[in-house]
Amino acid sequence: MTNWLQKRVRLSPGETALVFEGKQETFEEIYEAVEKLAGKLFARGIRKDEMVALLGKNDRMTFLLIHALQQLGAITLFLNNRLTKKEITFQLANAEVKQVIVADAFVDKVTSGISYEELQQTTYVEPDLCKTWDLSRTASVMYTSGTTGKPKGVMQTYENHWWSAVSSVLNLGLTEKDSWLCAVPIFHISGLSIMMRSVIYGIPVYLEEHFDEEKITQLLESGKISTISVVTSMxxxxxxxxxxxxxxxxxxVLLGGGPANKAVLEICKQRDIPLVQSFGMTxxxxxxxxxxxxxxxxKIGSSGKALFPAEVKIADDGEILLKGPSITPGYLHNEKATAKAFIDGWFKTGDIGYLDEEGFLFVLERRSDLIISGGENIYPTEIEHVIGAYEAVEEVAVVGKSDAKWGSVPVAFIVVNEGFDEGVLKDICQTNLASFKIPKQITIVEHLPKTASGKIQRNKLKERHSN
Amino acid sequence: MTNWLQKRVRLSPGETALVFEGKQETFEEIYEAVEKLAGKLFARGIRKDEMVALLGKNDRMTFLLIHALQQLGAITLFLNNRLTKKEITFQLANAEVKQVIVADAFVDKVTSGISYEELQQTTYVEPDLCKTWDLSRTASVMYTSGTTGKPKGVMQTYENHWWSAVSSVLNLGLTEKDSWLCAVPIFHISGLSIMMRSVIYGIPVYLEEHFDEEKITQLLESGKISTISVVTSMxxxxxxxxxxxxxxxxxxVLLGGGPANKAVLEICKQRDIPLVQSFGMTxxxxxxxxxxxxxxxxKIGSSGKALFPAEVKIADDGEILLKGPSITPGYLHNEKATAKAFIDGWFKTGDIGYLDEEGFLFVLERRSDLIISGGENIYPTEIEHVIGAYEAVEEVAVVGKSDAKWGSVPVAFIVVNEGFDEGVLKDICQTNLASFKIPKQITIVEHLPKTASGKIQRNKLKERHSN
Structure with missing residues (x-):
């Protein structure tokens, strides 16, 4: 298939591609800037099929770099800028990254890398750009922890991105007035998929660095926006x-990261807000x-039906299984996890749910105990591993506690021995965990509730906070 | 991929699928009728991967049969109901058709076949339907004559149909109010592609048996229609x-079969008719x-730009070349013609054209001398072969003459010897050619205009009629 951005420029050079901080740029203008950056990256030695990490935020430069790396045919590892240096170091090593491109604000988070500033000062060399794209090639890698707590690099091919965009348009439609407001991180699939749709549909991305509800509301009232992606807390x-x-x-208003409750749905109905609930993952x-x-x-509480090219079914044990061309071929350098994630060609979501008689999906437990905090996935086991490594902690369980601002925040229950020092534990958390993963509350208990077979009953711990 | 119709029924069972003679039917209702018909076809011995010919017209029963054959996994040879028995016999033999399903009005056009009436009286047997569709399988075959005059069976895979529908939606968009008026034949790709889009998009087909401009106008004024496919004469x-x-x-208003002239464009502009010109073929x-x-x-006279997944380029000799996933894998049982139709993976259209500096395609000569008469492609060489077979005709050339009703009609120039009898020639034409292919005028000339190398100069003959 043709290089998507080049094709889009040929089809609609004068249409708006990006609006950032009030500045509009067309596809032609974007491409010109992307080509220049690609030349600088090329001068820095970045080549086709190389793994390059990108650590940035929702801004014009990061947006352009994502395109520039695709133009060169590099594979982009998207780093979450909220991770700690230690977490990032693990991902860089695990993905065997050759080079890191890092926004000036985050240079301390990596041991070595090319800062945006340094890149800008690099002299342009005419790059080898990919004229055509092999759809089976990996475009992006994003790490998710999964329930085991060990981060795994999800590979997303061009084919995955293509079918995701096409599946969405067959469901949501497309008009000449369309534009997509992106206030979700572009290093997440929620944000990156907006960039991909923009190119495939020929519509503008309104990119916002932060989720400022006042500003977002103004944009939604302005008539400039047709679509926005949000998580529940947003x-x-x-x-x-x-x-x-x-x-x-x-x-x-496309909602990801868990279904909306009835109160939210009622307000949306009253205010005629076209809420579209969805279920998806990296x-x-x-x-x-x-x-x-x-x-x-x-269908309150339902995530809906599988998009046209996809299928959903429920396994005998209640697990939600998915099939479709937007699903990852697997985890990077991790054949074991890949093999474990599929059964007879179906992807195992790790979530429990059911289909009602009309075929609507209801997700009962999102990745068993996943905590979604301000759109970020937090895996309790990951935090438990960090806390459990402190020898004064005998047992630990982390659960989500509902929070007015973030939707949910992690809290920990621990069983300790005599050597326990809360200050030491806090230091351990700060060194090893991004701030949003640090438990907001640590409760010392005599023992953790367990099943007969000795499994910790997280639900019982969650109940303590909801009472 | 999932069986499209079944998937559509699961996604939107209650949405309108077909409106014919004022009667609306939902996807669920359509599917129920299709399943019954599939059972009758199955009882008649029709099985997966078998070549089955369908000879019908734009009506509900033919619409349902097209779906029923797809559900069974049969390959459908679409017969043009305006062809003669002889022409049909050739296609049936060439395609190695196992069975023919024929509308009652056309039973005389085939030697043997199952009439709609007979099929209806067949007792239903529970059929083996295809749950999933291998996209690389051939869904349909349609014969086109090409410039050599010998009809060739164009194979259209499910993949071709899928990408055609997806390419279109990325260009034309899709809204909840969409519906497609189909007054072009469903045995042509123009009509069949509307049926495929209906299933993939989940929108109704308004099927019309004839192109009645009064009735079509009423529909276009009713608010029920978002899209209509037309050829120039319509x-x-x-x-x-x-x-x-x-x-x-x-x-x-999607226009195929040659670009619109300036007068037509001006009227469309004045009347605010959203005309979309296009270029495509079987x-x-x-x-x-x-x-x-x-x-x-x-861009008067331009057909536009290649849709997102496709590419167009001009060969050194001016021929328009195309690439993309909607292009046929080739001609049925005709490897020679298939090999001849492609060069380095590009499909040779046989048309001459150019791209302007902004990349818009202009078609100069549509398949060199193709005559388009009321939306039907007429290949001069095919008629020339028939006339040339009459021993009293020394030389023959057929060209198009503009016609108020049909856009263009074929006329013949012949050089004859003493044995010539116009009555005999007319009989030969009537036996061998569909009525729309029979030259409307036969002019006896002393000699045909030729190039130095002896090639007939059709353009000179065309000029005689335009003066």
Whole structure:
């Protein structure tokens, strides 16, 4: 297939590609900037099929670099800028990264890398750009921890991104007025998939560095936006701002990261906000099961139906299984985890759910005990491993506690011995965990609730916080 | 991939699939009728991967049969109901057809076959339906004559149909209000592609048996239609009906079969008719190069740009070459013609054209001398072969003559010897050619204009009629 960005420039050079900090740029302008950056990256030795890590934030430069790395045919490891140096170091080693491109604000998070500043000062060399894209090639890698707590690099091919974009358009439609507001991180699949759709559909990305609910509301009222991707906590923050419906051009408020509760749905209905609930993950290159607005109130708590090219089914043990061309071929350098993630060609989500008689999916437990905090996935076992490494801690269990601002935050229950020092534990957490993963509360208990077979009953611990 | 119709029924069972003679049916209702018919076809011995010919017209039963054959996994040879028995016999033999399903009105056109009436009386047997579709399988075969005059069976895979539908949606968009009016034959790719889009997009087909410009105009004014496919002569007939713009829900009037002239474009602009010119053929599973409405008047005579997954380029000799996933894998049982049709992976259209500096395609000569008469492709060489077989004809050349009703009609120039009898020639034409292919005028000349190398100069003959 043709290089998507080059093809888009040929099809609609004068259409808007990016709006960032009020500045509009067309596909032609974006391409020119991307080509220049690609030349600088090329001068720095970056070549086709090489693994290059990118550590940036939602800004124009990071946006351009993502495209530039694709133009060169490099594989981009997307680093979450909220991770600690230690977490990042693990990913860089595990992915066998050759070079790291790092925003000036984050240079301390890597041992060596090319800063944006250094890159800008590099002299351009005419690069070898990929004219065509082999769809089976890996475009991006994103690490997720999974329930085992050990981070795994999810490979996303161009084919995955293509089918994700096509599946979405067959469900949500596409009009000449469309544009997608991206306030979710572009180093997450939620944000990166917006960039991919922009190129494939020929529509603008309104890129926001932070989720500022006042500013987002203004944009949704301006008529410039047709679609926005949000997670539950963002939606709740938006709804706290009083008002009626947004501009009629807003066609879709796409919700990921867990279904909305009834109160939220009622407000959306009253205010005529076209909420579209969905289910997806890094491994499915974003939404793969989606609930259209017309079914939102009939199917409260449902994530919807599998998009046209995809299928969902429930295994005998209740696990949600998925099939479709947007699903990852597997985990980087981790054949064991890949083999474990599939059964008879179906991807095992690790989530428990059911389909109702009309085929709508209901997710009961999101990755058993995953904590979603402000759109970030937090895996309790990862935190438990860090805390458990402190020899004064005998046992530990981490669960989510509902939080007005973040949706959910991690809290820990521990059983300790005489040598325990809370200060030492806090230091351990700070060194090893991104701030959003550090338990907001640590409760010392005599023992943890367990099943007969000795498994910790996390649900019982969660109940302590909801009472 | 999942069986498309079954998937569509699971996604939107209650949405309208077909409107024919005022009767609306949902995808669920359609599927139920299709399943019953599939059971009757199965009882008649039709099985997966078998070549089955279908000879019908634009009506509900033919629509259902097309789906039923797909459900069974049969390969459908689409017979043009305007062909003679002799022409049909050739196609049936060439395609090695096992069975023919024939509308009651056309039973005389085939030596043996199952009539719709007979099929209806067949007792249902539970059929083996295809749960999944291998995209590389051939879904349909349609014969085109090509410039050599010998009809060739174009194979269209499910992949071709899928990408055609997806390419179109990325260009034309998709909304909840969409519906596609099909007054072009469903045995042509123009009509069949509408049926495929309906299933993939989940939108209704408004199926019309004939192109009745009064009735079509009413539909376009009703608000029920978003999109209509037309050929030039249909568009001209529509524009003869006085009026303003159609209902605002009409988003696209998709024009195939040659570009519109300036007068037509001016009327469309005045009347705010969203004309979308396109270029495509049986081999490309419908439109592959498309001109959006906003460029219609800037780019008069252009067919537009290659759709997102496709590419167009011009060979050194001016021939238009195409590449993309909607292009046929080749001609049925005709490796020689297939090999001849491709060069380095590019499909040779046989048409001459150029790209302007902005990349818009202009087709100069449509398949050199192809005559398009009321949307039917007429290949001069095919008629020349028939006439040339009459020993009293020394030389023959057939060209198109412009015609108010049909756009163009074939006329013949012949050089004869003493044994010539016009009555005999007319009999030969009637026996061997569909009525629309029979030359409307036969002119006896002393000699045909030729190049130095002895090639007949058809352009000189065409000029005689335009003066």
């Amino acid at each position: 939606l709740e923050r938006l709804l706290k701002i009083q008002g009626g419906s947004y501009h009629p051009n807003v066609r879709t 491994e499915t290159a974003s939404q793969i099961v989606t609930l259209p607005p017309k079914d939102a109130l009939n | 568009l001209e007939r529509l524009l003869k009906i006085q009026g303003g713009s159609y209902h605002p829900n009409v988003r696209t 081999e490309t599973a419908s439109q592959i190069v498309t001109l959006p409405p906003k460029d219609a008047l800037n």
